[in-house]
Amino acid sequence: MGVLRAMRARPHDVDGDELDAAGNLLRRAGRGDQVSFAELYDQLAPMVHGVVLKVVRDPAQAEEVTQEVFVELWRLAARFDGTKGSARTWAATVAHRRAIDRVRSEQASRDRLQRDAAHVVREHDTVVAEVESSLEQARVRKALGQLSDLQREAVELAYFGGHTYREVAVLLDVAEGTVKSRIRDGMIRLRDELGGES
Amino acid sequence: MSDIDVHHLAAAYALDALDDHERAAFEAHYRSCEVCHTDVSDFRATLTQVSSAMAVPPPESLKDRVLAEVAVTRQLSPAVVPAVMHIDLAARRRARTVSITLAAAAAVVAVVIGVLAFSGRSQSTYANDLARVLEQPDARMVDLQNKSGTAGSFKVAWSKGLGEAVLIGENLPPAPSDKAYELWLVTPQQSMAMSVLDPATGGNVHRTVKASADPSAWAITVEPKAGSPVATGSIIYVANV
Known part of the structure; x- marks a missing residue:
């Protein structure tokens, strides 16, 4: 069932009509339409929860953050500007930012750094392994595979580990400038592989 | 921070990998910088695809809790x-x-x-x-x-x-x-x-x-x-x- 739900959420499906549909649902939600918002929740919750869970890790806290994200989307729905990106990208951006706020606000962030330092080798294949094998997921996995190990490691530690690039530099014991370059080069390659979403 | 330095932060910004200070500096810069604006939008869209591929449905019960809170949460106006x-x-x-x-x-x-x-x-x-x-x-x-x-x-x-x-x-x-x-x-x-x-x-x-x-x-x-x-x-x- 996990695969089915995930497939429903895959970006390929939301590229065309469904993308607009999410934007329309969000606009209707912005006028106080709770039914449209419930539909929007169904469309976006797996993606939002996936990214939050990946960053926060603790399932109970991840649920709290996912709830915060949707309440935030509801609160801000009237300010959604479709010309600046899709509703799905907006939701992903809010979700990641909220998850990051949660992990950085904890004094646990030091513990997180230590834990990740211990697992940094094991860590960087985990994300690739977790990408399940629907067509779209295969595409993302292939794109991640196009990054050099060093690039992928830096991008994943930043995005899913929730670390700043300076923290990533400490974790990997390399210069900050080196990490900045790996992150930038990695993201450019990922963008070239996956393209935009429109 | 030089201009070039600021431009090179677009990817780290999209990953939320800047500390508060650098984030503030970058945000002050990027809205008026077309290159960075496009970069950030592209990178975010790319990351959305990665995130979508890792979707995990939340527990069914969460939807009711979200909708219950939404029902009592005031929305912000577009431009009040x-x-x-x-x-x-x-x-x-x-x-x-x-x-x-x-x-x-x-x-x-x-x-x-x-x-x-x-x-x-x-x-x-x-x-x-x-x-x-x-x-x-x-x-x-x-x-x-x-x-x-x-x-x-x-x-x-x-x-x-x-x-x-x-x-x-x-x-x-x-x-x-x-x-x-x-x-x-x-x-x-x-x-x-x-x-x-x-x-x-x-x-x-x-x-x-x-x-x-x-x-x-x-x-x-x-x-x-x-x-x-x-x-x-x-x-x-x-x-x-």
């Missing part, structure tokens, strides 16, 4: 702030009393003190001010929405607890002759003049001001060069808090 400003000014007109005049006079004094105290501060002092504000547990930061359609961006970071606000303006067009930008801290009760922003400082303005009130909005108007104790010009930048 100018209305807040008008109501505020109308209220002032109705209740134009000696105490209001005194408050206005006090505001002018505050502006003068603020300008004297903070003009001519170095860039590094500004960076320290910003860092000090952002370190506060109650620190907030907002982008002011550009209502005039001209170039330039403003953001304000503040901490009520610390009683300070840092204004960051970038790529601003010069104010009309004999005019200056003026920053307002708007509360439901009044609009407080915070600082006159000298157009002679050119495109970039960094200003630290005392601000202990709880803002419902920040706004910038064009006022006579000497500053005005009450807002007379139209709002050109605004952020609802």
